[in-house]
Amino acid sequence: MPFLDCRALTFRYEDMRMRFDLAEEAGGCVAVIGPSGAGKSTLLALIGGFERPDAGQILVDGVDITDWPAAQRPVTTLFQDHNLFAHLTAAQNVGLGLDPGLRLDAEQCRDVAQALEQVGLAGFEARLPAQLSGGERQRVAIARCLVRRRPILLLDEPFAALGPAMRQEMLDLVDALRRAAGLTVLMVTHDPDDAARIAERTAFIAAGEVVMVDATQRLLASDNPAIRAYLG
Numbered sequence: 001m002p003f004l005d006c007r008a009l010t011f012r013y014e015d016m017r018m019r020f021d022l023a024e025e026a027g028g029c030v031a032v033i034g035p036s037g038a039g040k041s042t043l044l045a046l047i048g049g050f051e052r053p054d055a056g057q058i059l060v061d062g063v064d065i066t067d068w069p070a071a072q073r074p075v076t077t078l079f080q081d082h083n084l085f086a087h088l089t090a091a092q093n094v095g096l097g098l099d100p101g102l103r104l105d106a107e108q109c110r111d112v113a114q115a116l117e118q119v120g121l122a123g124f125e126a127r128l129p130a131q132l133s134g135g136e137r138q139r140v141a142i143a144r145c146l147v148r149r150r151p152i153l154l155l156d157e158p159f160a161a162l163g164p165a166m167r168q169e170m171l172d173l174v175d176a177l178r179r180a181a182g183l184t185v186l187m188v189t190h191d192p193d194d195a196a197r198i199a200e201r202t203a204f205i206a207a208g209e210v211v212m213v214d215a216t217q218r219l220l221a222s223d224n225p226a227i228r229a230y231l232g
Helices: 040-048 090-095 106-118 134-147 164-181 192-198 216-220 225-231
Strands: 004-013 016-024 029-033 055-060 075-079 152-156 184-188 201-206 209-215
Touching: 004 040, 016 040, 016 201, 016 209, 029 040, 029 192, 040 075, 040 152, 040 184, 075 134, 090 106, 090 134, 106 134, 134 164, 152 164, 164 184, 164 192, 184 192, 192 216, 201 216, 201 225, 209 216, 209 225, 216 225
Parallel strands: 029 184, 029 201, 075 152, 152 184
Antiparallel strands: 004 016, 004 055, 201 209
């Protein structure tokens, strides 16, 4: 049985009726690509609990979480806007992942320090976001995801605004953390190079449906007309 299993998820947005079927094994990484407006971010929002499907199921390790509120789902989402608070330190921004009121006990403080160390920011705990580079701010956002210890990580184009070298660095960091922690990762991206870099499998979405799911290199080489039109 797949660890994450989206079964016949349907959702209507304006005049588009979307239907998603997608499954992934524990510890895997699947990229989600496709044209703008195809429904990629909507799929992540349904899994994360930010949107409710009209029908269908979301199973995690065999448990139906379709009706669970977002805060209770075994899922963390990293958005393009990393949402760091300018007046809080790096450690405090990470600590928000554990308690929005930042009432952390000693063990949680150690968890925050460990998460920052995992992303290469040991010693940066007291720095404010304005004192960090763009890449360092992204690392803080990733650390906040890590500290939550949720088994599924959703990436909604979090690195799209970064330059090529920095984007590759962040992708490699996510890949290393996935392998170390056994995370299951779904990554929405417009760049097929991102998929080729870290995703074992890729799903192609068009017009609100999963058209194909396959090993990344096979999908990118597919002669499917919609995929060829998308890739150019």
